[in-house]
Amino acid sequence: MTTHSHTLNSDQGLSVSPLARLAAIVLFAAIVPTILMTAPAIAAQLASQWHLSPTQIGDLFSTELGAMSLATLPALWWLKRFDWRRAALLAGVLFIAANLLSMLVTDYGALLALRFCSALAGGSLMIICLSSAASSANPSRVYGLWVMGQLVVGALGLSILPRLFEHYGLAACYLILAALMALFLPLARYFPQAAPAAAxxxxxxxxxxxxxxxxxxxxxxxxxxxxxxxxxxxxxxxxxxxxxxxxxxxxxxxxxxxxxxxxxxxxxxxxxxxxxxxxxxxxxxxxxxxxxxxxxxxxxxxxxxxxxxxxxxxxxxxxxxxxxxxxxxxxxxxxxxxxxxxxxxxxxxxxxxxxxxxxxxxxxxxxxxxxxxxxxxxxxxxxxxxxxxxx
CATH class of the missing domain: 1.20.1250.20 (MFS general substrate transporter like domains)
Known part of the structure; x- marks a missing residue:
């Protein structure tokens, strides 16, 4: 099989628009770290609504950050074996489920476990975004937009979330994350199916x-x-x-x-x-x-x-x-x-x-x-x- 035919096959015989793939990379990568990008607002709400101690709040954020990083370890195995589009779809569904359940729990231990699952799914999506950008024609441009998307979402979150928290509590943040992921999930089909062939x-x-x-x-x-x-x-x-x-x-x-x-x-x-x-x-x-x-x-x-x-x-x-x-x-x-x-x-x-x-x-x-x-x-x-x- 030639390199050219592999490229076509990796997109299922379709010519995937570079713009569509760019949108998938930037939008998924912007949603995933929202909790960490808006940490000051969420930490304040956890203290006032859940009455958590600084140690508990710190542990919660460390769990999210740690799980996003730990997503690397299983990815060492599945990146070479699984269709990236299906992996993105599965991770997106897990992210949605974990955030919807986070709205309902009242126990700190359960919240900790759900935030771990959400961040693990998010970290897997982030790896797909990073790896897809690496195989693009102009990685520095894609990574520039990748960083910019995260910063824009962080800035919007810090300005909007405190007002939403006043009326709806912490559940508003988790509901927005689940809704945005559900909205953008169809874009998963624009990721490459796998890494470029060795040739x-x-x-x-x-x-x-x-x-x-x-x-x-x-x-x-x-x-x-x-x-x-x-x-x-x-x-x-x-x-x-x-x-x-x-x-x-x-x-x-x-x-x-x-x-x-x-x-x-x-x-x-x-x-x-x-x-x-x-x-x-x-x-x-x-x-x-x-x-x-x-x-x-x-x-x-x-x-x-x-x-x-x-x-x-x-x-x-x-x-x-x-x-x-x-x-x-x-x-x-x-x-x-x-x-x-x-x-x-x-x-x-x-x-x-x-x-x-x-x-x-x-x-x-x-x-x-x-x-x-x-x-x-x-x-x-x-x-x-x-x-x-x-x-």
């Missing part, structure tokens, strides 16, 4: 070594450790500098919009400029924005640092994911990146908290954050494949 993967780009893959995975891990460590405590940095909670909140809300702009820029640029140049510029600005927070930053410097940090973080992420896609179009590396992202998000705040406690200042955190950011740049540049210019 096609060779045609799409040169083979990579395991070392390059390992460097790429370490690059994304260090990137997430740095950004999650800094972003978790950025409000505390502002408070110590004498910036009011109101001003800090306004700045961080605007920073979310800057994040959407950053992801949008990465998507618009796509493959138009050399990725190596964009990585160096993006990482350099991100490290610079971290160092701007040193000392007791006045309001203007704090605002500039926060806005630049969020813009560069969301600008770099699609480029990093596109670098991993260059190394492996089969989806295996993107599956591994799903686990690494969760690990980085968990490790960053844990290290940051200890650095702050042991030094009683934010300087070690900020200096360390800038160094880890530059370490991530070095790893991503080292993993880059020397591609042969295409006609």
């Amino acid at each position: 096609q993967a060779v045609e799409q780009g040169p083979q990579h070594s395991k070392w390059q893959a390992a460097l790429g995975v370490l690059g994304i891990l260090s990137f997430y450790i740095s950004l999650s460590g800094i972003w978790t405590f950025i409000g505390s940095i502002g408070a110590k500098a004498g910036i009011t909670a109101e001003h800090s909140g306004e700045i961080l809300a605007i920073a979310t919009l800057m994040g959407i702009v950053g992801a949008g820029c990465a998507s618009l640029i796509g493959n138009r400029l050399p990725r190596q140049l964009l990585l160096v510029l993006g990482y350099g600005l991100m490290a610079g924005s971290v160092l701007l927070l040193l000392g007791q930053p006045p309001l203007a410097r704090f605002a500039l640092a926060a806005l630049a940090f969020k813009f560069t973080w969301t600008f770099i992420l699609p480029l990093i994911l596109a670098c991993l896609a260059d190394l492996d179009r089969s989806g295996k590396l993107m599956n591994a990146s799903n686990l690494v992202i969760g690990g980085g998000l968990a490790i960053g705040p844990a290290i940051a908290g200890r650095l702050i406690e042991n030094s009683a200042s934010f300087s070690p955190l900020l200096m360390g954050g800038a160094c880890i950011t530059l370490l991530s740049l070095g790893l991503m540049l080292a993993c880059r494949v020397k591609t042969i210019p295409q006609a």
